Amino acid sequence: MAAKVASGTNKVFQSHDDVHISFEDQQRINRFAKHNARMDDFKAELEMKRNELKSVEEALEEIELFDEDEDIPFLVGEVFLSHKLERTQDLLKETKDTILKEIAGIEAKAKVIKAEMDELKAHLYQRFGSNISLESDD
Template structure:
């Protein structure tokens, strides 16, 4: 039993193994960035949904200050509501794209994990 563990510790790392490890590390970093971006977009979507509900209670006669970039512009209630729906739809689309990329990246990472764990066993740790 001890010889088996020693033989796994002495596995030679080939050039291809190193390339797989490097690819996995890059994918892992990209996954972390995508997860952060995904959470930010979800917060932004939630903010827009809350804003949409708040504007339902607003007075139609008063102009609405709508933030675009670093500045605010005045617009009618109807225009602001249309803009919020448009912005929210854009964010939902971005969330779906990010989620698709996360799923695809996870599939690729799982394939590399299988290869690397098959080659190195317990000698390598690929978990977060």
């Protein structure tokens, strides 16, 4: 009786085909599941960073309407510091650049993980065919 493993879980389903799962195969399945979980973490982190970026961009648009002599509070850590319009715009642009770099870093890491997942998926489907399911539930 063969084992059918769903990605991201430790559930084993029994089928009528006789398929042997070697230690190396199990390591590949585990690595795929681990990468799958990391990809979910990357997706959540990207969504958070994109929302943060949107907020910064909206703030940049909003403060364009302010008077140049007006003090504008800017959150640094847990403290608000007041700056004039130009300095606040500079700080927001720096924050935007930082967020864009963080997004690019996350996307680069996700690309590397995705490439390895594709290799693992190809190998495991070649080895187990329909006896293994590596598709996400999304």
